[in-house]
Each structure stands twice: as C-alpha cells, then as structure tokens.
Amino acid sequence: MSFLVSLAVLSALIFFHELGHYLAARKMGVKVEIFSIGFGRKIASFYRWGNEWRLALIPLGGYVKMKGQDDSDPTKKSYDEDSYNVKSPAQKIFILFAGPLANFVLAFFLYFAIALGGPSVLSPVIGKIVKDSPAFVAGLETNDTIRSINAIEIKTWEEMAKLIEASDGSLSFEVERAGFIQHIVLTPKITQTTNMFNEVIEKKMIGIASAGVTHKLELGVSETLSYATNQTIFASTMIFTGLKKLIVGEVPANELGGVISIVKLTSDASEAGWMSVFFFAALISVNLGVLNLLPIPALDGGHIMFNLYELIFKKEVNEEIMVKLTIAGWVILFSLMGLGLYNDINRLIG
Structure with missing residues (x-):
C-alpha cells in the first residue's frame, strides 16, 4: 500500500509539472500532440481536447509533446501556425518555465494545507545538556521549558535556536521548571x-538538545499564508544550495539519491500520516521545479x-x-540518474 501511495504522489507531481507546460502551450496557440505520464511503451491512452493523453510503462517522468518539438531529434521542426517553432523566444520561455512554476505553486498549496491542519513543531523543551556547556554551567536542567529570551516570547525550538545563533553577548532566559x-x-x-x-560549521550554541516534545501550531489566515510562502522559499533555497554544493564538491556525490530513495521516503511518510505525505510531496515538488531549471539541454532550463x-x-x-549539446545533456541526465540509483542500491545493501 505504501508503494502505491509513493507511486501516486510521484505521478501527481509529474502531472502538475506537465500540466503547467500544457496549459501554457495551449494559451500560446501551440498544438499539443501527446500528454504522457511516464516513458516507454504506452499502456493506456485516450483522445480529448485535440490531443492524446497517455500513461506509459516507466513512471519516472513525463512529457508534453508539442507540434514541432522533438528532443530526440532537434532538427525535426514544423513551421505551421500552431507549431512551437514559430513562436517567439519569449513565448517559448513562458511555455518552458510554466512547468517548474506549476511545481512551486503546487508546493505552496501543499504547505498551505499543512498550515491549515496545524503543523507539528518542536517545543522549546530541553532534553540532553552537554557537560561544561554554557547551559550546564548556568544551571539549566532537562525538561526545562524556555518561555522567553531577552523578553522575546519563545514558542518553538527553531525560534529559540535562531535567537541564540544571532545573539551578541549574554542572554536572559525565562524558564519554566516544575510549574x-x-x-x-x-x-x-x-x-x-x-x-x-x-x-562541519561553527555557530553560537549553549549546549542543549531537544527533548523531542512537539505541539501543533495554531495559525491565523495571514500566518497560514506566511507559513506556506516561507516554507516554499526555504525548500527552494535549500535545494539550490544543495545542488551548488554537490557541483563544487562540498557535498560528496554519494549523498545524491535516486528514485528508490524518493519512493522509500514517501512510503515512510505515508505511514506517519497525511500531513507527512503532504510535507514530503511539497519538498519533492520544489525539487522537480529546481532540477528542471538547471541549464541542461535535456531539461526545461x-x-x-x-x-x-x-x-x-x-x-x-x-x-x-544544439544537437551536440542536447546529446550531452541527455548523457549528463542519465549519468545523474544512474549515480542516484547506484547510491540507492548501496544504501539498501549497506
């Protein structure tokens, strides 16, 4: 059952990405010939709205085949009025960018749904205390709850950590202990x-770990919108940063994951409840948006x-x-997919 949930989530994210391309192409007057979820041999299809809707055997992606566009052979072009090739560069960019944009928009709405359901966050309750750390020396104890720092109310562990990291000098803690x-x-x-x-990084800390206590955030309308926006921006920034570090070698290549990792993590999330599935789906959706914007000829970017x-x-x-760069792009893309799959298998047997 968990595997089916993983497959459904991945297919839905691919569908929304391709739907972005599809709607933008139709808006620009481009004829769409095929809308496919999956690659390879066709296993089901139907015709509606002037194009074929297809489900293919390998559910690891999808594509919108527009008139005059063929990634397998960039020299195949059509110059009919409803062809992709006759559109201006700005119109083509609009069509191409619409796919990744759909992923970012979907992620926003998933985070919005999470916010409405009351996302669980770590409470500022102290667990382990490092010996001889500032917290240990000052007398903080396990199960203490941090209520405020320098008269600023603290509601979550993240808020507390940010205040400590950005601090300059001593801090005044208001702590609740045994009532x-x-x-x-x-x-x-x-x-x-x-x-x-x-x-390995350096930052200001006081030597405490979370007790693992959580609570639900109660958010108003403006706070819900803010939460969805901030989470979408944070996820995008995190993935862009991770890719940059992977490219320059700051993060080892064996950290790269593939489709097996995605399926496993989505499967684990499904066992933890719908909110975990939504959260992970939003993260994958942003990932798809970011990856497709990479300047690799086989991708939208x-x-x-x-x-x-x-x-x-x-x-x-x-x-x-263009032909040579496109071939090189496919080689890079399949190499990355192969590396991700290799790492996944190593993790499974490791």
Missing part, C-alpha cells in the same frame, strides 16, 4: 556542529537557455551545436 518560573543568564559559545548537508540566446542575439543557436 515555577526561573530567570537564568548565560552567554552562548561558538561551537562546532554539522548542518543539514553534513558539513536548457531550452530556456537556448531561447535566451536567441532573445539576446536575435538568432537561433547553431543547429549542429
């Missing part, structure tokens, strides 16, 4: 730790790059160069 309020002053210390990319060239220099990219 009584304590006031404790301490000074954070720059300490080595690891970030989400497993990099590569085609956008070609059209930007035409828009700036008022001429198309040399056909021979």
